[in-house]
Amino acid sequence: MSHASAAQATVNKQLEVGPSSVSEFPVLMQSTPTNAGMPLDIGWVRSLRANRSAIEERAATLPKRRTVKKFWQAAWLLKAVSCIDLTTLSGDDTAERVRRLCYKARQPVRQDLLTTLGAENLGLHVGAVCVYHAYVETAVRALEGTGIPVAAVSTGFPAGLSPFPERLSEIRRSVAAGAREIDIVITRAHVLNADWEALYNEVAAFREACGDTHMKTILATGDLSTLRNVARASLVCMMAGADFIKTSTGKESVNATLPVGLVMARAIREYQERAGMKVGLKPAGGISTAKSALDWLVMIKEELGREWLDPGLFRFGASSLLGDIERQLEHNATGFYSADFRHPVA
Numbered sequence: 259m260s261h262a263s264a265a266q267a268t269v270n271k272q273l274e275v276g277p278s279s280v281s282e283f284p285v286l287m288q289s290t291p292t293n294a295g296m297p298l299d300i301g302w303v304r305s306l307r308a309n310r311s312a313i314e315e316r317a318a319t320l321p322k323r324r325t326v327k328k329f330w331q332a333a334w335l336l337k338a339v340s341c342i343d344l345t346t347l348s349g350d351d352t353a354e355r356v357r358r359l360c361y362k363a364r365q366p367v368r369q370d371l372l373t374t375l376g377a378e379n380l381g382l383h384v385g386a387v388c389v390y391h392a393y394v395e396t397a398v399r400a401l402e403g404t405g406i407p408v409a410a411v412s413t414g415f416p417a418g419l420s421p422f423p424e425r426l427s428e429i430r431r432s433v434a435a436g437a438r439e440i441d442i443v444i445t446r447a448h449v450l451n452a453d454w455e456a457l458y459n460e461v462a463a464f465r466e467a468c469g470d471t472h473m474k475t476i477l478a479t480g481d482l483s484t485l486r487n488v489a490r491a492s493l494v495c496m497m498a499g500a501d502f503i504k505t506s507t508g509k510e511s512v513n514a515t516l517p518v519g520l521v522m523a524r525a526i527r528e529y530q531e532r533a534g535m536k537v538g539l540k541p542a543g544g545i546s547t548a549k550s551a552l553d554w555l556v557m558i559k560e561e562l563g564r565e566w567l568d569p570g571l572f573r574f575g576a577s578s579l580l581g582d583i584e585r586q587l588e589h590n591a592t593g594f595y596s597a598d599f600r601h602p603v604a
């Protein structure tokens with residue numbers, strides 16, 4: 259067995275999964291569309307309900323159901339790293355910051371820590387680097403030869419209110435600049451007005467503009483008012499061809515929460531059961547601790563199964579999560595916590 263296979267086997271064992279396969283880890287690069295979509299089924303959309311108190315209760319118990327400790331915790335955290343869309347979406351972004359982020363994306367965890375954890379042969383890197391259109395080319399150049407895709411936020415991110423033709427051409431420009439993943443934002447008013455046809459047509463047009471490029475659909479759930487709206491909007495976006503549904507832009511006042519994630523995960527499950535297609539989930543916004551990353555992974559494993567614990571079907575959109583995970587991995591490796599400044603991201 260090669261070093262990489264041995265490391266793979268260890269990680270898989272610690273994730274309590276079946277036979278080891280080196281193709282499962284390091285990172286799978288599924289950046290081609292996975293969801294063909296289907297015609298809008300308005301009856302199905304309107305049939306979706308969400309029982310807030312049951313969902314909140316389930317979300318509250320999830321983190322207590324599985325405590326992931328010691329080596330098992332390190333394996334789960336390495337998996338979390340492979341699922342991060344390492345993000346910078348700030349008004350003061352610079353080419354230099356984006357290049358530093360890309361450098362971190364290639365080597366997300368210090369080599370000495372990986373060696374101590376026996377994970378030096380995993381070829382670990384993050385799921386993608388996520389930037390504004392203005393920095394797509396910079397990121398593509400900085401990641402050349404790594405296989406790490408660049409994701410661009412698009413369609414008038416974060417509000418999604420620029421003129422429709424501009425939103426379409428923004429997608430096309432980012433694709434032409436080399437983005438392999440496009441994170442679009444929906445028009446929240448379509449959801450709030452229950453205009454499912456308008457939402458479907460909008461997302462289907464974005465899908466077409468993306469061509470073969472992987473499309474993540476940001477619902478901005480903090481703006482959608484009810485969990486029922488979250489469930490219905492999730493389903494409409496999947497019917498319109500979203501490869502991933504993503505919770506938030508990171509700019510709403512409430513971003514990724516476990517109850518919202520649960521509703522979206524169940525919509526994904528229902529879509530798979532009835533339409534036969536697998537759609538990914540990307541919680542984004544405010545996920546900044548190793549503990550919260552583990553809570554999300556546990557939720558995904560419980561609701562969607564081991565298959566979804568993979569960058570092809572699950573991503574964290576996060577600007578500051580990686581530093582805390584690396585710090586926790588250092589604790590796993592050495593028994594000591596180090597200061598935050600020892601784990602800079604960009």
Ligand SMILES: O=C[C@H](O)COP(=O)(O)O
Nearest residue numbers: 507508543544575576577
């Ligand atoms: O899509 C990613 C989010 O904008 C990142 O949000 P964050 O800065 O709160 O981690």
